[in-house]
Structures are given as structure tokens and as C-alpha cells.
Amino acid sequence: MTSSERPETYRALRVLKDDAGIHAEFQTLPVGTLPEGDTLVAVTHSSLNYKDGLAVAGKPGVLRTYPMTPGIDLAGTVLQDDTGAYAAGTAVILTGWGIGERQDGGYATLARVRSGWLVPAPEGTDGQWAMGIGTAGFTAMLAVMALEDHGLTPGDGEVLVTGAAGGVGSTAVALLAAAGHTVVASSGRTGETEYLKALGASTVIGRDNVSGLTRPLEKERWAGVVDTVGGATLAAAYASTRTHGSLAVCGLAGGSALQTTVFPLILRGVNLLGIDSVTCPTPRRRAAWARLARDLPADRLASVTQVRGLSEVPALAPEILAGRIRGRTVIDVTR
Known part of the structure; x- marks a missing residue:
């Protein structure tokens, strides 16, 4: 598509900061207001993540400047790529790299x-498949790959x-089960047992069964851990990981502090593996998405995915912050 065929305007959910405070509103804007970049993408889908909920609800700490278009994920087709890397019409995925935080993100057409x-x-x-995966599923895949490495x-x-009932946790359960692992899902949501077992968990335990462990070294149990919670839960899982086991750490819903000791590191050779999905190198990204396409086809995603319109995002933001959204929410930005 040539530049003369590009749309002149686009619709976006913008978060503003003015005399009324921080608030979100829909706007129709000229294409010239888009940020700098070498590639123009027609966005079809985004997704709802915890960070997006914070941004849309006007909570501080996510958006670096205002006004800003949230949405840390997007999928769509290339309209024009000045670098020549992608031909017009190529279907592409973007997660991370600061979109929806430092630069306008996926909640726009x-x-x-x-x-x-x-x-x-x-x-x-x-x-729709790509955003059913999104940052949450991509992060889960990176965590599984790190444990395997x-x-x-x-x-x-x-x-x-x-945190197994959340977006990252749900996908991690499904991916690990698909790979043949015996998965124990831990969740604070007592009503999610059947859901988690349907994803492939062999056992479901309450959050307190993990976070209640407080000794520097607990009885060895876990061959590996995907931790989306942090805080006391991570400390307890770390203390009960088996010799030469590993923990892939990718969340802090339970707190950013980590009160623990070096004993699991030096007495059991346990590995703490940090998972950064934002600046993950391109070759690793491509490998992760190829594995996701193989292990989580669209039919397997159906039970953990709901599709909602962009117009619904302001109402959905407080729901994800309150922990009332299960699995993944795909956002169709065209409605």
C-alpha cells in the first residue's frame, strides 16, 4: 500500500492527564499524530494485561508521558515499512519494547x-490467536524455554x-502440560480447580500451601517453577525447589520484595532465572512464537480466551485489577 492510500485518521483510546486528573477517552486523530517510527501497521487486535488495566484506570507507574495510547500488545498487517523488512500486507505481532508505556500502543486502529x-x-x-497469546503467553513460553534450557x-x-489462573499462569500450565510435565497449579482463586485441570494441571493447590512455607530451606519438592507472583510465594517456592532445579521468575503480583537466603543457591545449586519479555532479542522471540504456534493452536486457546471490543476496555480495566478476569482477553480494536 502506498502512502497515498493510507487512512488519514485513526481511532484510539487515549489516557490524558489534565485538570480533571488522569482519565481515558476515545479520540479520532490524524495519522500525523502517531509517534516516530519506520513502519505503519493497521492494528486488528490487542489484548488486556494487568499493566493495561493500571494504565486505563489512571494508576501511576505504567505510562511515562501523557497523553498516551495504552496496549502493550498488538497484531495487524503492515501498511508501509520504510526499511523494506516487511512487505505491505504482512501479518505481524508486536509485544514489549515499551509500546503502551513509553510509546503509543495497541489500543488504536x-x-x-x-x-x-x-x-x-x-x-x-x-x-486473534496472536493476542490470545499476547505478552502473557509469550512470557509464559519464555519461562518454559528457560527451564528447559x-x-x-x-x-x-x-x-x-x-498465580496459575492468570494470563501468564494459565498459558504456562497449558504449555508445560503439552510438553509432558507433571504440573501443580497454585492459585488464590478457590473456584478455579476444574478450569486449571482442564488446562492440564495434575494437581491444584491453594496459594497458602506455597506462601505459608517460611523456612530458609524447605523439603525439596519442585523440579521447576514458573513464578508469576513474587514476594512470599517466590521465596517459599525457591526454598522448596529440588537440587539443581530452576525457577523462571516473571511477575510481582504478590510483591516486589524477596526476603530469602542464599542457601538454595549454594547448597542445592538452584537456578533463579529472570524472564524479561520486553527487550527479548529477536531470534528468541521468533523461536518462542514458532513454539507457541505448534503447542497452542487456536482450538487449544479457546477455553482460556474471550474476545471483547476496544469500546469495552474502560469497563474491563477495573475487573482485571480486581482479579476477576480469568485467562486471556483479546481486544478487537475495530469495535
């Missing part, structure tokens, strides 16, 4: 970004997933 931030959508997938194989023993 157009986005201008850097081509180096994009990955091509795997063959046979679409935008450090020696975790099926049959090694139980693998714990904390």
Missing part, C-alpha cells in the same frame, strides 16, 4: 513502530506454576 520490534505471524495463525525434562518431577 493504527500504530507507527520500528520494524525491528516486529515478528512475522507464524503461518496459519491470525491476529537449564535441564528440565518431562519425568523430572512436579513443576509448580504460581
